[in-house]
Amino acid sequence: MANPLLQFNDKGIYCAAGDFYIDPWKPVDFAVITHAHSDHARGGHKHYLSHHLSRGVLKYRLGEIQLETAGYDEAIYRNGVRISFHPAGHIIGSAQVRVEHKGAVWVVSGDYKTEDDGISVPFEPVKCHTFISECTFGMPVYKWKPPQEVHDDINIWWKRNSEEGRATFIAGYSLGKAQRILQHLDQSIGKVFLHGVIANTHEALESDGIRLPPASRLTPDTNREEVRKGIIICPPSAIGSPWMRKVQPFSFGYCSGWMTLRGARRRMAADRGFVLSDHADWSGLIKAIDATQCECVCLTHGYTASFVRYLRERGYNAHEAHTYYGEEDEPAELVHETGQPADIFLTAESGGNNPDRVLKGEDIQAGDQTGRPAL
Ligand SMILES: [Zn+2]
Numbered sequence: 178m179a180n181p182l183l184q185f186n187d188k189g190i191y192c193a194a195g196d197f198y199i200d201p202w203k204p205v206d207f208a209v210i211t212h213a214h215s216d217h218a219r220g221g222h223k224h225y226l227s228h229h230l231s232r233g234v235l236k237y238r239l240g241e242i243q244l245e246t247a248g249y250d251e252a253i254y255r256n257g258v259r260i261s262f263h264p265a266g267h268i269i270g271s272a273q274v275r276v277e278h279k280g281a282v283w284v285v286s287g288d289y290k291t292e293d294d295g296i297s298v299p300f301e302p303v304k305c306h307t308f309i310s311e312c313t314f315g316m317p318v319y320k321w322k323p324p325q326e327v328h329d330d331i332n333i334w335w336k337r338n339s340e341e342g343r344a345t346f347i348a349g350y351s352l353g354k355a356q357r358i359l360q361h362l363d364q365s366i367g368k369v370f371l372h373g374v375i376a377n378t379h380e381a382l383e384s385d386g387i388r389l390p391p392a393s394r395l396t397p398d399t400n401r402e403e404v405r406k407g408i409i410i411c412p413p414s415a416i417g418s419p420w421m422r423k424v425q426p427f428s429f430g431y432c433s434g435w436m437t438l439r440g441a442r443r444r445m446a447a448d449r450g451f452v453l454s455d456h457a458d459w460s461g462l463i464k465a466i467d468a469t470q471c472e473c474v475c476l477t478h479g480y481t482a483s484f485v486r487y488l489r490e491r492g493y494n495a496h497e498a499h500t501y502y503g504e505e506d507e508p509a510e511l512v513h514e515t516g517q518p519a520d521i522f523l524t525a526e527s528g529g530n531n532p533d534r535v536l537k538g539e540d541i542q543a544g545d546q547t548g549r550p551a552l
């Protein structure tokens with residue numbers, strides 16, 4: 178294709194006409210960010226452009242960055258190239274990026290899901306010529322149940338634990354999954370406690386005007402009896418922390434699309450696996466791609482090879498792209514270099530950009546049969 182509007186280079190998805198990148202993985206001058214997960218929003222760029230609702234979390238995760246924000250459907254121009262954000266339904270503040278120049282329209286999906294999670298603005302298909310899509314769960318085996326059924330299962334499990342004197346730990350990513358879990362908990366069962374990093378993330382979201390249901394930050398002084406009747410939302414990396422053993426007995430549930438696979442639940446040593454994902458399932462991906470009415474599809478992460486074959490059979494001009502997306506989500510402060518569980522009482526002060534902690538996806542995440550890290 179002559180002069181494609183967007184192209185993949187060694188730094189990210191580049192728009193030469195507008196001289197900007199979308200979700201770059203190496204430092205650049207101007208980065209348009211689809212959402213604040215760590216594989217899409219990295220540090221070190223000179224200037225950032227994101228949706229308004231990513232502001233607080235980006236600043237919490239990346240420190241003082243030079244950030245400009247925009248709302249959905251609002252046009253921003255760079256060298257005559259029109260850029261706009263559109264709801265991706267993935268997490269609060271997540272956006273697809275539409276880029277238009279000289280009659281050509283390209284859309285970069287970032288991560289997305291097609292079902293309404295009750296906390297983020299639902300996904301809206303955007304018509305385009307070329308759609309650059311994720312395909313994390315692009316295999317027919319991934320078929321999500323209606324989310325309300327999963328939330329009901331979580332509440333039933335929590336209620337039984339509480340009645341039988343077991344504490345309930347539920348793990349999910351601190352940005353996205355944690356808010357979604359909280360939003361749908363039946364608070365008549367007991368109190369909700371948050372791991373420090375999730376409490377910090379909620380404060381960051383609330384600084385952007387988001388309102389979340391009540392929940393208390395877990396501290397060393399938290400009443401242990403209340404904890405035993407309550408539920409503790411924690412990131413996957415906190416599982417197995419020494420403090421957890423002190424509130425024995427407990428039951429531990431894990432929320433992820435990868436819980437579809439039996440091996441993933443076993444590797445996470447979870448008592449319960451809840452199939453709850455912030456990504457589109459197989460049919461969600463197909464519906465989303467069809468709705469763009471695009472001619473050309475480029476797949477960035479997930480089961481790209483088999484999905485490309487499938488799309489070609491259906492008449493699309495489809496390609497795979499090599500990117501560094503897919504190892505979301507936790508900020509580096511959550512994972513010790515040793516792979517040991519993070520301190521469950523991590524506070525804003527004790528976290529931060531501690532250099533002896535690095536993100537080691539394979540230590541905290543289960544995997545599928547391809548060895549791809551779980552989300
Ligand atoms: Zn994401």
Ligand SMILES: [Zn+2]
Pocket residue numbers: 214216217287288311502503504505
């Ligand atoms: Zn991603």
